[in-house]
Amino acid sequence: MTRRRGRVVVAVTTAAATLLAVGALALGGCSSSGGSSSSSSTSTANTGGANLQSNYENVIATVMPSVVLITLPSSLGSGIILDTKGDIVTNNHVVAGASDYKVTLSTSSQTYDAKLVNSFPQGDLAVIKLTNPPSDLKPAAFADSSKAVVGQIVLAMGNPIGLSSSATDGIISATGRSVTEPQSSDTPAATLTDMIQTSASINSGNSGGALVDLSGAVVGIPTLTAVDQTLGGAHPGIGFAISSDTAKRIADQIIGSGKVTDSGLASLGITGRSLIDANSRPVGVGVVEVTSGGPAANAGIVAGDVITSLNKVAVTSMDALSAELATLKPSQQVPVAITKPDGSNSTVTATLGTLQAS
Structure with missing residues (x-):
């Protein structure tokens, strides 16, 4: 059985916007009371509904x-055509674990061979390239996701549970989310920033596809869905997409130079592991290795130290450290509280660096 590539989000860490309510779409105009006015209002509403449906149909026909x-041999996912040369952007977790792929266009049943250009696991993005692209590829248009607003209608397009060329609708529920996705056998745990939260359904196989506005421009790449850790089921209507600005910036670097040259993400320059106490409670991040000349090394942090807070925010695990770094910027100076191997405590100031692609 073919496995559909998809990820679940385990923690929502920050938000630039928190309005989650779905607003009603008004299709009719104001009118005075009376039978004729009611008829006019109904006619206007019907016209508005027909226009919206026509808009949906046009967007799907344009973008799909x-x-x-x-x-892949045992899984599948979605991707977006970037150019006529055959470059395709998708999620790293869709293509991780392989370097050769089969790509099927929505306009044909023919499959094309593709190879990995490079990936950026820390941002869950990757670019693959068709080895022999057809001449009629249709690149997607990308929107300025910084202008995305809560309540904006969007459509999610991809291949959920293997159902090719499917579309669902919803709204943008929030912008600027930071979410932590889990580690898997092929991909590391990562904290993703500037995410768009949407009520449009995102299922396994949608990952790497397109979240588009009603102008037909991509505003995000569907990546995650929220899951109830207690019940083990997905939360309907709570999905997350990597913003188009982030996706394009990373993809353009991979296409232009073969790798990510400027992630835009902050780094402390350590390799660490989560530590627990005698009662199995997380207590901090043990520093295993320090990058020579990096932020931690320059601040006097050495292997064997335990980081307990960053920027005055308690750090009890590697996930917590990654989540806090996701809220900070390269070159920012922050206090780092550490415990030395002899039990002494101190606070040093570190100038954050830029996270390098692994």
Whole structure:
């Protein structure tokens, strides 16, 4: 059985916007009371509904040719065509664990061979390239996601549970989310920033596809869905997409130079592990290795130290450290509280560096 690539989000860490309510879409105009006015209002509403439906149909017809199915030996996912040369952006977790892929266009049943250009696991993004692209590829248009607003209608397009060329609708529920996705056998745990929260359904196989506005421009890449850790089921209507600005910036670097040259993410320059006390409670991050000449090394942090807070925020695990770093910027100076091997405590100031692609 083919496995559909998808990820679940385990923690929502920050938000630039927190309005989650879905607003009603008003289609009719104001009118005075009376039978004739009621008829006029109904006619206006019907016209508005027809226009909205027509808009949906046009957007799907316009964008779907730019959304592809990516198939691995035992899994599948989605991707977005970037250019006529065959470059396709998708999630890293869709293509992780392989370097050769089969790509199917939504406009044809023919499959094309593709190879990995490079990936950025820390941001869950990757670019693959068709080895022999057809001449009629249709690149997607990308929106300025910084202008995305809560309540904006969006459509999620991709291949959920293997159902090719599917679309669902919803709204943007929030912007600026930071979410932590879990580690898997092929991918590291990562804290993703500037995420768009949406009520449009995102299912396994949607990952790497397109979240588009009603102008037909991509505002995000569907990546995660929220899951109730207690019940083990997905939360309907709570999905997350990597913003188009982030996706394009990373993809353009990979296409231009073969790698990510400027992640835009802050780094402390350590390799660490989560520590627990005698009661199995997390107590901090043990420093295993320090990057020579990096932020931690320059601040006097050495292997064997235990980091207990960053920027005055308690740090009890590697996930907590990554989540806090996601809220900070390269070159920012922050206090770091540490415990030395002899039990003494101190606070040093570190100038954060830029996270390098692994």
